[in-house]
Amino acid sequence: MTGSILQHTATTTLRIPVRGPFDLDKSIRFLTDFPPACRADAAAEPGTLRFAFPAEAGWEHVGAAVRQRSPGSIEVEVFAEEGLAVEVGAQVRRILSVDVDGVGFAKIGTADPVVRRLQQAHPGLRPVLFHSPYEAACWAILSHRARMSQAATVKRRLAEEFGRPVDVGGKVLRSFPAPDVLAVPEVGRGLPEVKAERLRAVANAAKDGLLDAAYLRAMPVPDALRWLQRLPGIGPFSAQLILIRGAGHPDVFPSGEPRLQEAMRAAYDLPMAPPEELEELSAVWRPFRSWVAFALRNDGEFRTRGIGGSMTA
Numbered sequence: 001m002t003g004s005i006l007q008h009t010a011t012t013t014l015r016i017p018v019r020g021p022f023d024l025d026k027s028i029r030f031l032t033d034f035p036p037a038c039r040a041d042a043a044a045e046p047g048t049l050r051f052a053f054p055a056e057a058g059w060e061h062v063g064a065a066v067r068q069r070s071p072g073s074i075e076v077e078v079f080a081e082e083g084l085a086v087e088v089g090a091q092v093r094r095i096l097s098v099d100v101d102g103v104g105f106a107k108i109g110t111a112d113p114v115v116r117r118l119q120q121a122h123p124g125l126r127p128v129l130f131h132s133p134y135e136a137a138c139w140a141i142l143s144h145r146a147r148m149s150q151a152a153t154v155k156r157r158l159a160e161e162f163g164r165p166v167d168v169g170g171k172v173l174r175s176f177p178a179p180d181v182l183a184v185p186e187v188g189r190g191l192p193e194v195k196a197e198r199l200r201a202v203a204n205a206a207k208d209g210l211l212d213a214a215y216l217r218a219m220p221v222p223d224a225l226r227w228l229q230r231l232p233g234i235g236p237f238s239a240q241l242i243l244i245r246g247a248g249h250p251d252v253f254p255s256g257e258p259r260l261q262e263a264m265r266a267a268y269d270l271p272m273a274p275p276e277e278l279e280e281l282s283a284v285w286r287p288f289r290s291w292v293a294f295a296l297r298n299d300g301e302f303r304t305r306g307i308g309g310s311m312t313a
Helices: 022-031 083-097 105-110 112-121 133-143 148-162 193-207 213-218 223-228 234-245 260-267 275-285 289-305
Strands: 011-017 047-055 062-072 073-079 162-168 171-175
Touching: 011 083, 022 047, 022 062, 047 083, 047 162, 047 171, 047 234, 062 083, 062 162, 062 171, 073 083, 073 162, 105 112, 112 289, 133 148, 133 234, 148 171, 162 275, 213 223, 213 234, 223 234, 260 275, 260 289, 275 289
Parallel strands: none
Antiparallel strands: 011 073, 047 062, 062 073, 162 171
């Protein structure tokens, strides 16, 4: 069902400006140990990050190779049918969070010593997203009441059995199944029926344009979260995941994440602070609450894995 290796005859190279600090190497290192991404191979080629994914503009399987030639720009080599290059480039920008002007992010560190420490420890690190809100929603379904490693195994199997192998400049990567494929009952084989049904609902919502990243980010945050929770199996926690790590909204406080709450209590020396107080505290992070939460939640792992200031740009 995966078909032969998809080899696009058209390639386009885009030069994309980046505002504010950004280090592609940190994004690469993050992906290698981020189980939901299933990209242990991300660092195989120093200085180059390759992607294969269904493009939101029509859900065709495409590829992209990203390189950072200078601190203020990235180069994106797009492997897609003619006419899709700009859309694919925009999707890659969002995946790497370089679609957001990060110049103002540094100012938050002047007002908050915890943020300043994070910025000094991990300069140029930005959130790395799922390829789309659709894929983030699928992960939310797969990981519900399951270990992350188990969910990652299932996600990888879905890509291998129902996705598409894409030639991304000489390297073949597996693209996650497009919504029209995931909506087929056969894909749910081996999954609990409730998860299979919810995956089909997510796939149909994506086919109907209901998980469009730009649309979700244009909505007021409370409205977007309510909208996402209309999907079967998507509660408050999953809705925040989709909006933050799927659509790439830079300013959402993930109030439902116990791991973030623990990290905040430790960082701010507030061992008894209730979640409401922590959310109030995060107001100083605006308009980058998603970014600070990402760095703070993963700070310990970043330091353990060497994703810090000692890395070269």
